[in-house]
Amino acid sequence: MADSKTTKDNVNGSAESVEELEKKYGPYVRHDCYGVMGRGELPWTEKALLAIALVVLLPLRVAAATTFVVICNLSCRIATAFWSPGGEDDDYAHLSGWRRSIIMRASKFAGRALLFSFGFYRIHETHREHCVTRANSNDQEQSKEGERAGVIVSNHISYVDILYHMSSSAASFVAKESVANLPLVGLVSKCLGCIYVKREDKSSQLKGVSGMVNKRIQEAHQSKSSPMMVLFPEGTTTNGDFLLPFKTGAFLSKAPVRPVIIRYTYQRLSPAWDSISGARHLILLLCQFVNNMEVIWLPVYYPSQQEKDDPKLYAENVRKFMADEGCLILSDIGLAEKREYHAALNGNKSTPSVYHKKDE
Template structure:
């Protein structure tokens, strides 16, 4: 190769390198002694107004992320934990709490797990014996034992209520404080809430007509299900996969659960709504049929808030029984809000004593206007429960809860959080 060609290529290469160096230099600024500071808690450089490189707009500093989390907590206040164990149940514990937790892990958890499994297996055997020679009804390709009559149904219901209360006792709920507001109190209640009106004719209805087909309750924890089983043994709406679980699957069929697949919203959703409405009307008319237990919020909260109600429990246009649950606590909150299921169960079993407070409101009879508008009916019952339960109304829901939990795990910045919420 000629020497002049080699020199020409070398010159071009040097010019390209020089151009790149000038571009890099344009992004550099003269560093000072205060150019880089490190945060003691994150050990990450902080912008002091004179950075070495221009900041990447896509990267948020930890200080900004912390601010975003605090803003997100305000938006998702219904799911924030305030107990000793803190956010996600991973807070820094004081030494006395660590000692109590260690004692609970060593002695309470093994004992309670063994006793709880024994009760579960015992009730499974009872359900298996009572359904051994019974041909079930089938709804949505699932076996349904809710319509068993005779001694089989009596054994399933009475043993189920007793063993559910026994299981609550094993979990540390030694006493349950229940308050039922009578019809005499309901007169004052109607003066406070002008949309909940019971006519004299309604108050003189017979016991059969007074029986509501559906019970609506705020949703705080899986313990809610155990309480309602021990109280009235109703049917629930459950995920389709529950029917396939060992032990629990058969028990859910004996409860008469209506199964739904959350991923399907078209024909499957309409089918489930139709089944729920039929079951509510049947329970209203037939005393031997199980009532439907519905959590219209659609997810759990920390117990201080009441989310926007879905209309499923109110489409049947018949009366409902509102029930308000609370879980007072000193150290650990029984609310299953923003904590994993397994961690919550273990910490719950470590507590020496747990508490439940229940307030049963009078049966709510919808007005003619509410019968025509299920959304109005649901909103009026929601406001009534918030008033009598001293609960804060909130319009967030399951979607916001998922975003909040994802943000707590450190996977989203505020910008991504809001984008995810919009999606």
């Protein structure tokens, strides 16, 4: 095993030790018993629990989750019966009356039911309405008390975050275009009012998405009947201990935002989707008997005039506020470094065992 402690080449061709990689790519390092990429050598007790869960728990949870998605899909079909969008997927976000009511109720039910089927039996929520959220307290006095936020901004740890926000507010998300064509899930995402983006496309298409997001944020800010949007301004997932630089998309509209901090506590598997493949993570998560989630709802953040004029300043101030309230570590790296880290890990097959031993 001496070779497993040697250095490995990263994407830039330089040799770095495991400790150096962990320090450099801290937001994406796993610390659970499964090790980095979920490939660590497990103790026999964990292997026994995993074997039992694979045979008994996994099939039941998959069946339950599928049932809940089917119910939500059928509800969406009823809500959209004898109705067709006017040529744009965004029209689904403007369903009203009984149609919107059905979608809201079905989405919230499905989101919470799916969380339950994933082992999140109890979710601890905290609402901190008393906090001061403004850099300029004088400007805050000029804000309308109780003014509705235009968008929910949340840290991003796992795809489970989406299920929580779906259960709490039946909110809209920005998703990959391929999601719209997925069986069962596609119609649900459309009824939620999701905005789709082709990640392969460059500036022109992204500008169109940005304009649509801003329009929807303004609508939600001005009307309670408009669905809220949830944006993850970090642009990728972390291990939950850090907060990455925020993109400005949620702050361009100059509307107030509602910050939310999500945490996952664990003893065996971390629900964070950082340096582990999606399929492996989903199976292991479904095989964990109990999962725990904590959510902190911070008060609406009203931007000062200076923040309205400078979206980068607005984004950074909200980021610092969330880091302070959630005891999160600010990091300057982003998605590009995450890809570098994954490439470095995939370049050395012995790395997972090293991480596991280190964690033990």
